[in-house]
Amino acid sequence: MSLLDVMGPVMVGPSSSHTLGSLRIARFVYKFIGGIPSRVRFVLHGSFAETWRGHGTDKALLAGIMGMSPQDERIRDAQEIAARSSLKYSFEFDDLGEVHANTVLIEAWRNGKKYRIMGSSIGGGEIRIVEINGVSCNISWEYHTLVVVIRDVPGSLERILREMSVNITNLYLRRISAVERLATAIIETDDEVPEEDRVKMRENKCVIECYYIGRD
Amino acid sequence: MKFSEFVARSKETGLPLPRVILEREEEKTGVPREKLRQYIGGMLETMLEEANKKYGKRQRTLTGMTGSNGYLMRKASPKMISSFNHTAMVAALSMAESNAAMGRVVACPTAGSCGVLSGILYSLWKLENASKEELIDAFIVAGGVGWVISRNATLSGAEGGCQAEIGSATAMAAAALTYYFSRDGMKCSHAAALALKSLMGLVCDPVGGFVEVPCVKRNGIATNIAIAAAEMALAGIESVIPFDEVVEAMRRVGRSLPESLRETGKGGIAATPTARRLVEKLREKNGLAMRQ
Numbered sequence: 097m098s099l100l101d102v103m104g105p106v107m108v109g110p111s112s113s114h115t116l117g118s119l120r121i122a123r124f125v126y127k128f129i130g131g132i133p134s135r136v137r138f139v140l141h142g143s144f145a146e147t148w149r150g151h152g153t154d155k156a157l158l159a160g161i162m163g164m165s166p167q168d169e170r171i172r173d174a175q176e177i178a179a180r181s182s183l184k185y186s187f188e189f190d191d192l193g194e195v196h197a198n199t200v201l202i203e204a205w206r207n208g209k210k211y212r213i214m215g216s217s218i219g220g221g222e223i224r225i226v227e228i229n230g231v232s233c234n235i236s237w238e239y240h241t242l243v244v245v246i247r248d249v250p251g252s253l254e255r256i257l258r259e260m261s262v263n264i265t266n267l268y269l270r271r272i273s274a275v276e277r278l279a280t281a282i283i284e285t286d287d288e289v290p291e292e293d294r295v296k297m298r299e300n301k302c303v304i305e306c307y308y309i310g311r312d
Numbered sequence: 313m314k315f316s317e318f319v320a321r322s323k324e325t326g327l328p329l330p331r332v333i334l335e336r337e338e339e340k341t342g343v344p345r346e347k348l349r350q351y352i353g354g355m356l357e358t359m360l361e362e363a364n365k366k367y368g369k370r371q372r373t374l375t376g377m378t379g380s381n382g383y384l385m386r387k388a389s390p391k392m393i394s395s396f397n398h399t400a401m402v403a404a405l406s407m408a409e410s411n412a413a414m415g416r417v418v419a420c421p422t423a424g425s426c427g428v429l430s431g432i433l434y435s436l437w438k439l440e441n442a443s444k445e446e447l448i449d450a451f452i453v454a455g456g457v458g459w460v461i462s463r464n465a466t467l468s469g470a471e472g473g474c475q476a477e478i479g480s481a482t483a484m485a486a487a488a489l490t491y492y493f494s495r496d497g498m499k500c501s502h503a504a505a506l507a508l509k510s511l512m513g514l515v516c517d518p519v520g521g522f523v524e525v526p527c528v529k530r531n532g533i534a535t536n537i538a539i540a541a542a543e544m545a546l547a548g549i550e551s552v553i554p555f556d557e558v559v560e561a562m563r564r565v566g567r568s569l570p571e572s573l574r575e576t577g578k579g580g581i582a583a584t585p586t587a588r589r590l591v592e593k594l595r596e597k598n599g600l601a602m603r604q
């Protein structure tokens with residue numbers, strides 16, 4: 097924790113783990129899919145499921161998926177704002193298994209594609225994205241984050257890293273499917289990844305999909 | 313990181329305590345201290361602005377268990393406490409209620425305990441006519457106290473009980489007040505120690521797990537503990553046990569608290585018949601909990 101973390105942040109209440117953390121998970125999804133989805137399904141687990149409304153978790157999740165920032169006072173009106181928009185949403189409750197007590201699974205549909213992202217709010221507004229489209233991960237979103245689905249063939253990681261003009265802080269690689277020869281690379285950086293890098297990366301033959309989630 | 317190191321360094325170098333604290337953050341993060349100060353100034357402004365907006369107003373909180381405490385306190389004229397305390401209490405209750413109503417707060421050190429610092433800084437601003445720079449200095453000293461606690465113990469109720477949240481907030485507020493009136497780092501650390509010792513062992517027992525009961529009222533009352541601790545330190549009263557050791561003790565107490573007394577809503581006042589009844593009612597009314 098830095099001094100500034102202790103002295104802040106500026107946020108909309110009431111709870112850093114139930115409100116701020118859940119908003120950030122949904123906002124991560126909003127940025128990941130590149131905008132507001134046409135439809136979203138929130139599956140709440142554990143303590144999220146038990147106390148969701150009393151902590152405004154429902155409002156925070158909706159606000160986040162619509163791209164609101166944690167300081168936005170419209171969060172409390174998220175339902176009304178969503179109702180006026182074309183966003184379809186639902187809240188469900190389920191046991192998501194061996195995960196943190198404050199975990200939500202978000203299924204979102206946008207431009208004909210379905211995304212499935214699971215995140216946990218681990219306290220003090222900090223989050224971990226633990227699963228993206230079936231691939232487990234552990235993203236803190238403390239950095240600018242690139243999630244790149246690549247061909248799992250020799251040299252492909254090296255080739256995509258060549259497109260990066262900024263310093264890499266962390267790098268993880270996970271195989272998705274040995275049969276289809278796909279892997280997911282998660283790249284975290286301190287500095288913003290410039291648009292040109294991302295364009296080049298998307299054009300790279302080794303890259304199947306590329307998502308950029310800039311830090312707030 | 314120890315608070316005594318900040319105090320010693322300020323003494324050795326003759327630099328003001330807030331500057332020493334900021335330099336430490338600058339060393340750690342590489343962000344220049346002018347920038348840090350500017351950012352902190354922004355948070356302070358938000359804090360005062362919000363306190364001004366919500367001061368003594370009725371608010372609609374998420375569960376409805378609180379929402380008119382700031383209002384009632386403002387309407388009453390105090391019989392015993394000073395107007396400084398009274399203003400701090402109204403602001404603290406109002407900010408804690410604003411938090412429960414999904415208003416904007418500065419979560420210093422946490423959202424649930426955001427009223428304490430807001431309350432005393434608001435009083436300094438309104439009644440002492442403290443300048444923005446003086447308030448930033450006091451705020452940074454509070455931050456330094458909280459920072460030391462976060463490094464050596466915890467600021468989370470789920471980990472250490474309410475002593476870690478309201479207790480820490482009160483220690484921070486006591487140090488801020490003492491700095492404002494004395495600029496004396498040693499006195500600040502005594503004030504923080506006295507405050508934290510007074511709340512040592514305080515359990516986290518929110519009714520239904522929601523940050524309203526007892527949280528809101530604890531914010532209001534804690535401003536008085538902070539003011540009392542600061543008055544004592546300013547009078548020259550010293551804490552026999554140094555602040556850093558009190559923090560260590562608080563950490564150990566927190567670890568020995570059973571889980572039922574750490575934000576689970578299962579112990580303390582949360583386990584009383586009235587609390588159970590209230591939660592049951594909320595459940596029926598709002599579908600607050602879906603699991604039976």
Ligand code: SF4
Pocket residue numbers: 424425468469470473474475477478515516517518522523524525526527530575
């Ligand atoms: S009782 Fe628990 S939730 Fe309420 S203010 Fe204290 S630590 Fe926070």
